[in-house]
Amino acid sequence: MNQKSMNPKNILVTGGAGYIGSHACVELLQAGFRVVVVDNLSNSKTESLSRVRQITGLPLTFYQCDIRDKTALADIFAHEDINTVMHFAGLKAVGESCAKPALYYHNNVYGTLALTEAMSEANVKQLVFSSSATVYGESGCTQYSEHFPLGAINPYGRSKAMIEDILRDLSAADILNQAKAPWKIALLRYFNPIGAHESGLIGEDPNGIPNNLMPYISQVAIGKLAQLSVFGNDYPTPDGTGIRDYIHVVDLVKGHIKAIAALEGGTFESGGCKAYNLGTGQGYSVLEIINAFEKVSGRRINYKIAPRRAGDLAECFANPELALKELGWKAEKNLLDMVADTWNWQTKNPQGYASVEAGCASTEATG
Ligand code: NAD
Ligand code: WQD
Numbered sequence: 228m229n230q231k232s233m234n235p236k237n238i239l240v241t242g243g244a245g246y247i248g249s250h251a252c253v254e255l256l257q258a259g260f261r262v263v264v265v266d267n268l269s270n271s272k273t274e275s276l277s278r279v280r281q282i283t284g285l286p287l288t289f290y291q292c293d294i295r296d297k298t299a300l301a302d303i304f305a306h307e308d309i310n311t312v313m314h315f316a317g318l319k320a321v322g323e324s325c326a327k328p329a330l331y332y333h334n335n336v337y338g339t340l341a342l343t344e345a346m347s348e349a350n351v352k353q354l355v356f357s358s359s360a361t362v363y364g365e366s367g368c369t370q371y372s373e374h375f376p377l378g379a380i381n382p383y384g385r386s387k388a389m390i391e392d393i394l395r396d397l398s399a400a401d402i403l404n405q406a407k408a409p410w411k412i413a414l415l416r417y418f419n420p421i422g423a424h425e426s427g428l429i430g431e432d433p434n435g436i437p438n439n440l441m442p443y444i445s446q447v448a449i450g451k452l453a454q455l456s457v458f459g460n461d462y463p464t465p466d467g468t469g470i471r472d473y474i475h476v477v478d479l480v481k482g483h484i485k486a487i488a489a490l491e492g493g494t495f496e497s498g499g500c501k502a503y504n505l506g507t508g509q510g511y512s513v514l515e516i517i518n519a520f521e522k523v524s525g526r527r528i529n530y531k532i533a534p535r536r537a538g539d540l541a542e543c544f545a546n547p548e549l550a551l552k553e554l555g556w557k558a559e560k561n562l563l564d565m566v567a568d569t570w571n572w573q574t575k576n577p578q579g580y581a582s583v584e585a586g587c588a589s590t591e592a593t594g
């Protein structure tokens with residue numbers, strides 16, 4: 228046995244109240260896991276967790292806690308019988324990370340160090356980590372495989388690359404020291420997660436004006452924002468606009484469940500730390516996304532062509548073969564599913580979770 232005898236179905240989800248984390252909670256609960264969420268609510272609301280309970284009809288346990296608070300984490304590990312951690316907690320805005328790099332390194336890098344120390348002390352050494360395609364940087368490629376060189380170009384991306392390095396080093400040390408219970412770590416490099424749960428009860432609820440394309444389009448369609456700026460139409464792509472690998476958030480979180488199974492299986496039998504791309508392998512341009520949104524919503528998206536955004540690549544999509552081979556996972560939903568579920572969430576929650584929180588003081592999701 229690699230770990231102390233714990234219930235393999237007990238999962239700690241950091242950042243579980245956030246966009247991707249809340250979708251992961253639904254999938255985990257529906258797959259029979261017991262879920263304990265740790266979130267400091269710096270970019271989320273407990274309403275998302277209430278909705279998770281509404282979708283699944285199942286309880287989950289919630290701790291409002293910062294992952295940098297090692298004492299609090301140690302207490303949680305002492306009281307909950309945790310087997311594996313899914314680590315979503317982190318700050319993710321590229322622009323903000325350029326303005327406040329220390330905040331990003333402290334929150335994301337130090338936060339992960341504190342988490343892994345608490346895990347190690349509790350002898351919990353299975354981890355699924357939210358990495359990002361942004362770690363690849365500008366290598367001049369369009370389709371990225373896991374062995375490609377890394378080169379993040381902003382503090383947010385570098386925080387993810389640093390965490391990957393730390394996790395690889397922790398794992399390598401255990402293998403070198405022939406540890407009895409070595410780290411087993413899956414680094415999941417997400418491409419561009421979009422969409423929402425098909426119920427329309429949970430989805431992406433960005434603070435302020437969205438940075439990312441899909442929530443921006445969605446808010447233009449609903450009338451919250453007047454006009455989308457298309458950042459550049461002079462890229463060397465068929466229609467001149469940037470191409471990305473958009474992946475449905477539900478497909479993405481299913482990849483996490485597969486990763487847990489892989490950590491328990493043969494690939495990770497002797498421990499290890501491996502990166503997997505989670506993308507569809509198919510790229511779409513900004514104009515293709517706008518067209519799909521107009522088709523699904525029946526609304527016209529008011530847009531103008533604007534200058535390129537600093538730091539943007541022309542084209543970036545995944546080679547998802549390794550995840551298929553080793554995790555047995557591949558994305559199943561298509562672009563119209565992604566757009567339809569985004570629009571369903573947007574129309575059912577025009578103000579995101581805000582309106583509900585304002586009128587409902589107690590939404591504690593402890594169950
Ligand atoms: P999100 O902001 O919706 O969720 C992150 C959650 O972590 C939030 O609920 C926030 O309150 C919490 N959190 C942040 N710092 C914390 C801390 N110190 N202690 C406890 N909780 C903390 O973001 P998301 O889109 O759900 O992203 C989840 C993870 O996936 C992040 O690590 C992000 O970097 C990564 N990721 C996201 C994308 C994307 O496009 N959404 C792409 C690649 C990687
Ligand atoms: C997609 C395309 C833009 C907004 C970012 C982060 C990355 C990862 C995912 C966390 C690009 C264009 C966008 C707009 C536009 N996050 N666009 N008008 O930049 O691929 O990745 O989110 O890890 O780290 O950098 O996603 O949605 O911002 O942009 O024309 O108002 O849409 O130029 O071509 P990106 P995005």
